[in-house]
Amino acid sequence: MAQTELQASDAQPLADWWQSRRLTEQGCWHIAIGPFSLYLERTAGEWLVSHQRHSDDEPLHRVLQEPIEACPESLTVQRYVFQKAPLDFRLQPCLMDRPVVVKTRQPVLIPPGESIDFYISTPLCLRLLLGNDTLLQEWPILRLSDTWFGPSTRVGELCYAAKTHARHSLDEVPLRPHRAVTPLTISNQSKAILSIDKVSLPVPLLSVFARSDHTLWTEAVTLVHQADQLLAKLKIERKLPVGITAAQRVTEPRQQAEKNALVRAFAGIFSD
Known part of the structure; x- marks a missing residue:
């Protein structure tokens, strides 16, 4: 699958959200698929992952990705440590x-x-895959x-x-x-x-x-x-x-x- 670098100008509804993409270092991203929100942050040696499910009042037809300044502190964060963190991720x-x-x-x-x-x-x-399809979480x-x-x-x-x-x-x-x-x-x-x-x-x-x-x-x-x-x-x-x-x-x-x-x-x- 083709890789796309995420930039601020890409903060628009994304239909084919299962495509492989690249997250810039120190970048924080919010991806929403229906009532589910995923937050990703990448550093030189880590990926930080958190998520939340919204109520039925949230839009169920939405597919959204947007840059954010920081991931919500109220959510539980899963910390994945690498010698050199992969650049690319894919949602399957x-x-x-x-x-x-x-x-x-x-x-x-x-x-x-x-x-x-x-x-x-x-x-x-929803599966989160990094690099050469290393499964982090589902x-x-x-x-x-x-x-x-x-x-x-x-x-x-x-x-x-x-x-x-x-x-x-x-x-x-x-x-x-x-x-x-x-x-x-x-x-x-x-x-x-x-x-x-x-x-x-x-x-x-x-x-x-x-x-x-x-x-x-x-x-x-x-x-x-x-x-x-x-x-x-x-x-x-x-x-x-x-x-x-x-x-x-x-x-x-x-x-x-x-x-x-x-x-x-x-x-x-x-x-x-």
Whole structure:
């Protein structure tokens, strides 16, 4: 990725915030991505890093970088010491380290043999990389609640609960810099109606792609429900869906999906 030296004149909204950049010595910078603020300071032998999350009242569509005189003293500072501090840094968007459970806007009923498309946006994590991609730290941009997803306390898995909805139309999805959008198809291949009120999206198995319009996406995912099975068949397309073009993969999946994988994907299933 191309490197750009940060100068005072660059204190404008930055869309492609995942590009590699250079911080001048003794410089202090504030970078805001949605509700998350990161503060960086570099000296000859150190990088000083602090961060904070803002309330929901803060602008969620913002991407901002600006020079500041000093980092806020009220924040906890992480001090990284080097014989010679790297000059360059890169912020890398990645997906959460557990599946994310989202609610449909209302219970969805899918007749036998039918498929339905959703668009789901999930919050990102942010990695700070220095020099030749040395990882310093990773933060979730939003703090999500833990939730147990499964039919009982003994059967299931620990996930995150996201305050978002599975939306049926792409036009309804707000495109925000701290979230990635996943096109999701749910296919009912059973002989009974499939009712869903929650979906668990296996985001650790997905990549992050950046489009030329600066929005972030993942591969398309298909979940197939078959008769008398509580687990769904998972299919991940190793490319973006039709109509989503001019994209570059910026982050690989945390985990590789097994072939013909089965996942616990739906809550609220019933048949009649």
